[in-house]
Amino acid sequence: MTQIFTYITYKNGVADDIASEYIAAAKKIDPAATITAVVTGSGAVLDTVAQSLTSKYSEVIKISNEALAYPNAEVVRKALCNVLDKSAIILAPHDTFGMDLCPGLSIKMDSAFAADVVDFEGIEGGKLKLVRQELGGAVSTHVSCDISNGAVITIRPGAFAPVDAAASGKITDKPAGDLTAKRRFLEVIQAEVGDVDITKSDVLVSVGRGIQEQENIAIAEELAEAMGAVVSCSRPIVDAKWLEKGRQVGTSGKTVKPKVYMAMGISGSFQHMGGVKGNPYIVAVNKNPKAPIFQVADVGIIADILEFMPELTEAIKEL
Amino acid sequence: MEILVCVKRVPDTAENEFQLNSAGNDLERDDLVYSVNEWDNYAVEEAIQIVDNVGGNVTVVTVGDSESEEVLRREMAMGANNGILLSDDAFEGSDGKGIASILKAEIEKGKYDLIMTGAQADAAAGQVGGMLAAMLDLPYASLVNKIEVESDTKIKVGREIEGGNQEMNEIELPCVLSIQTGINEPRYVGIRGIRKVAQVEIPVKDAAALGIDPSSVGDAGAKVKRVDYFVPVLGEGAEMLEGSTDEIIKQLIERIKSKGGLA
Ligand SMILES: Cc1cc2nc3c(=O)[nH]c(=O)nc-3n(C[C@H](O)[C@H](O)[C@H](O)COP(=O)(O)OP(=O)(O)OC[C@H]3O[C@@H](n4cnc5c(N)ncnc54)[C@H](O)[C@@H]3O)c2cc1C
Ligand SMILES: Nc1ncnc2c1ncn2[C@@H]1O[C@H](COP(=O)(O)O)[C@@H](O)[C@H]1O
Numbered sequence: 124m125t126q127i128f129t130y131i132t133y134k135n136g137v138a139d140d141i142a143s144e145y146i147a148a149a150k151k152i153d154p155a156a157t158i159t160a161v162v163t164g165s166g167a168v169l170d171t172v173a174q175s176l177t178s179k180y181s182e183v184i185k186i187s188n189e190a191l192a193y194p195n196a197e198v199v200r201k202a203l204c205n206v207l208d209k210s211a212i213i214l215a216p217h218d219t220f221g222m223d224l225c226p227g228l229s230i231k232m233d234s235a236f237a238a239d240v241v242d243f244e245g246i247e248g249g250k251l252k253l254v255r256q257e258l259g260g261a262v263s264t265h266v267s268c269d270i271s272n273g274a275v276i277t278i279r280p281g282a283f284a285p286v287d288a289a290a291s292g293k294i295t296d297k298p299a300g301d302l303t304a305k306r307r308f309l310e311v312i313q314a315e316v317g318d319v320d321i322t323k324s325d326v327l328v329s330v331g332r333g334i335q336e337q338e339n340i341a342i343a344e345e346l347a348e349a350m351g352a353v354v355s356c357s358r359p360i361v362d363a364k365w366l367e368k369g370r371q372v373g374t375s376g377k378t379v380k381p382k383v384y385m386a387m388g389i390s391g392s393f394q395h396m397g398g399v400k401g402n403p404y405i406v407a408v409n410k411n412p413k414a415p416i417f418q419v420a421d422v423g424i425i426a427d428i429l430e431f432m433p434e435l436t437e438a439i440k441e442l
Numbered sequence: 443m444e445i446l447v448c449v450k451r452v453p454d455t456a457e458n459e460f461q462l463n464s465a466g467n468d469l470e471r472d473d474l475v476y477s478v479n480e481w482d483n484y485a486v487e488e489a490i491q492i493v494d495n496v497g498g499n500v501t502v503v504t505v506g507d508s509e510s511e512e513v514l515r516r517e518m519a520m521g522a523n524n525g526i527l528l529s530d531d532a533f534e535g536s537d538g539k540g541i542a543s544i545l546k547a548e549i550e551k552g553k554y555d556l557i558m559t560g561a562q563a564d565a566a567a568g569q570v571g572g573m574l575a576a577m578l579d580l581p582y583a584s585l586v587n588k589i590e591v592e593s594d595t596k597i598k599v600g601r602e603i604e605g606g607n608q609e610m611n612e613i614e615l616p617c618v619l620s621i622q623t624g625i626n627e628p629r630y631v632g633i634r635g636i637r638k639v640a641q642v643e644i645p646v647k648d649a650a651a652l653g654i655d656p657s658s659v660g661d662a663g664a665k666v667k668r669v670d671y672f673v674p675v676l677g678e679g680a681e682m683l684e685g686s687t688d689e690i691i692k693q694l695i696e697r698i699k700s701k702g703g704l705a
Contacts, residue, residue: 195611197581219603222561223584226538226572235665236538238567256674257565259455262462262469263674269665305581305614309598314606326703332456350704362624368606375606383703390455404701406694407680413459415674422697423680424690431687438691439704 125156143285151243177292188299196223205300217277234273260415317369326352333388373398391416443498449482452564481560485621519635530648535661538569547652575618
C-alpha cells in the first residue's frame with residue numbers, strides 16, 4: 124500500500140491552498156493510498172493549523188519544536204528525516220520553500236526526486252508516471268519515477284483542483300529529534316513598495332522580454348496611456364533594471380486581479396501567470412505561435428509587439 | 443575564496459521554437475540555438491565579484507559533451523579563472539542525482555569554500571544544487587539574491603521568497619548556494635573576450651578519472667527518466683485573431699471594450 128505524506132505549509136496560522144490540492148494529487152498517484160498530513164512549527168500557531176487539517180485529513184502528524192517556528196529548510200529536513208518513513212512518497216509545494224527543502228531531502232531519504240509536477244498517471248510496476256514541463260512551459264514530458272525506495276515530489280501550486288474531503292482526523296504528536304543546523308534564519312525583509320501600484324489598475328499592459336530594449340518600454344507606456352492602463356512586466360524586465368520591482372507580476376512579484384491583462388511579448392511561464400488572478404480577460408501578443416501564453420490567453424495575436432502596439436495605440440486614440 | 447560554479451549548456455528559450463522529433467521522444471535538436479543557462483551567468487558574475495573583493499579563484503565546471511566546452515569558455519571570458527569539463531558517454535541520461543554525484547566527485551578533488559549553481563536550468567527542476575549540498579553534507583540555500591561575506595567561515599545570504607520578499611540567513615562555509623536572476627547584472631562578453639580564452643587548455647575528465655562507477659550514473663543509474671515529450675494542451679487555448687492588422691485591431695478593440703478594458 125502506498126503511503127503518502129503531504130507537507131503542509133502555512134501563513135499566519137492558515138494552511139496554504141496546496142493542503143487541499145495534495146489530496147487530488149495523492150488520489151491520482153494511487154486512489155488507495157494512505158494520506159497523512161505533516162505539519163511542523165511551534166506553539167499555538169502550529170496547534171491551530173494542525174486542528175484545521177483534521178477536517179480534511181484522517182491522519183495528521185504534528186512535529187513541534189521551537190527551532191521549527193520559522194520554516195528553515197535545513198531544520199525542517201532534519202525533522203522530516205527523523206520522523207517519516209523513508210519508503211513513502213512525500214509531497215511538497217513547488218514554491219520557494221519546496222525548492223529549498225526537497226532536493227536535499229530526497230538525498231537524505233535516499234529516494235527519487237521529481238520537481239514541479241503538474242499531473243500524475245498512476246503507478247505501474249513500482250514506477251510512478253508523472254507529467255512535468257520543461258523549457259519555460261514550451262514542452263511537456265512524461266517522466267517515469269522509480270518509487271521502490273520512496274520519492275520526494277514537489278507539485279505545482281494550482282495544478283490540482285482542490286478536494287474538500289470531509290474527515291475527522293486525529294493528530295499524532297511526534298518529537299522532532301536532533302535539529303542542529305549550519306544555516307540560521309535571521310529575518311524576512313519585506314519587498315519595497317514602488318511609486319506605482321499595479322494591483323489597483325483594471326487594465327494592465329504587461330511587457331516581457333519581447334520588448335527587447337529599454338527604450339521600447341515607452342511604446343508600452345503610450346499604449347497604456349491611451350487605454351487608461353498601467354504598465355506591468357515579467358521578471359526579466361526587472362532583472363535588467365528597465366522597470367522597478369514593484370511592476371513585476373508573478374509568484375516572486377505582485378499578484379494582480381485586473382479586468383483585462385495585455386501580455387505583450389511574454390511567454391507565459393507558470394511563475395509569471397501565478398501572479399495573474401481573478402480570471403481576467405487575457406490578451407496575448409507574441410511573435411511565436413507556439414508560445415505557451417496562447418494556451419492560457421483568451422485572445423491571441425501572432426505579431427511583433429514593436430509594430431503591433433503603436434498601431435493599436437493609434438486606433439484607440441482615434442475612437 | 444575558492445569558488446566553484448556549476449554551469450550548463452541549454453537550448454535558448456528566447457531564440458527557439460521547439461518542435462518534437464518524428465518519434466516524439468525528443469526535441470528536434472538539429473537547429474536549436476544553445477547558450478549558457480541564464481541563471482548560471484548570474485552565479486558566475488557573483489563569484490567574480492566576490493573574488494574581486496576578497497581574493498581567490500573562480501572555477502567553472504560542467505557535465506556535458508564536447509560542445510559544452512563553449513559555455514565554459516564563455517564564462518572564462520567573463521572572468522572565471524579555470525574551466526573543467528566532465529564528460530563520458532556513461533553520463534548520458536543522468537537524472538539530477540546522477541549529475542550531482544558526478545559534480546561531487548570533482549568537488550572532492552579540490553577544496554572549495556563556496557559552490558554555486560543556478561536556481562534552475564532547462565528542465566526547470568532546480569535540483570542539482572540542493573542534492574549536491576546534501577551529498578556533501580554542506581549547508582544550502584536556494585534562490586539566493588544577496589551574498590555578504592562576513593568572514594572566512596561565515597556568509598550572510600538573502601533568499602528570494604514569495605511576493606519578492608527576502609529571507610536573510612547566516613550560513614557556515616563551505617556551503618552550496620543556488621543563485622536567482624537579478625542578484626547582479628552579468629557583464630557583457632564580446633567576441634574579443636572569447637578570443638582571448640580560445641586557446642586556454644580545459645581539462646576533460648571521464649568516469650574513470652573521477653573514480654565513478656559508470657553504472658551508478660547516466661541512464662543506468664537513473665531512478666527518474668523522461669519517457670517522452672509532448673506539446674501541452676491546457677484548457678481551450680486562445681481565440682486567435684487573423685486577417686489584416688486593421689481587422690485584427692478592430693476585433694481586439696471590440697473584445698477589450700466588452701470586457702470593460704476600454705471606456
Ligand atoms: C523561483 C522563481 C520565481 C520566478 N518568479 C517570477 C515572477 O514573479 N514573474 C515572472 O514574470 N517570472 C518569474 N520567474 C521567471 C520565469 O520562470 C520566466 O523566466 C519569465 O517569466 C520569463 O519572462 P518572459 O516571458 O518575459 O521572457 P521569455 O520567456 O524569454 O519570453 C519572451 C517572449 O517574447 C516573445 N517575443 C520576443 N520578441 C518579440 C516581439 N518582438 N514581438 C512579440 N513577441 C516577442 C518570444 O516569442 C517569447 O515568447 C521566476 C523564476 C523562478 C525560478
Ligand atoms: N550538466 C550539468 N553540469 C553542470 N552543472 C549543472 C548541470 N545540470 C545542472 N547543473 C547546475 O544545476 C543548476 C540547476 O539545474 P537543474 O537542477 O537541472 O534545474 C544549474 O543552473 C547548474 O548550475
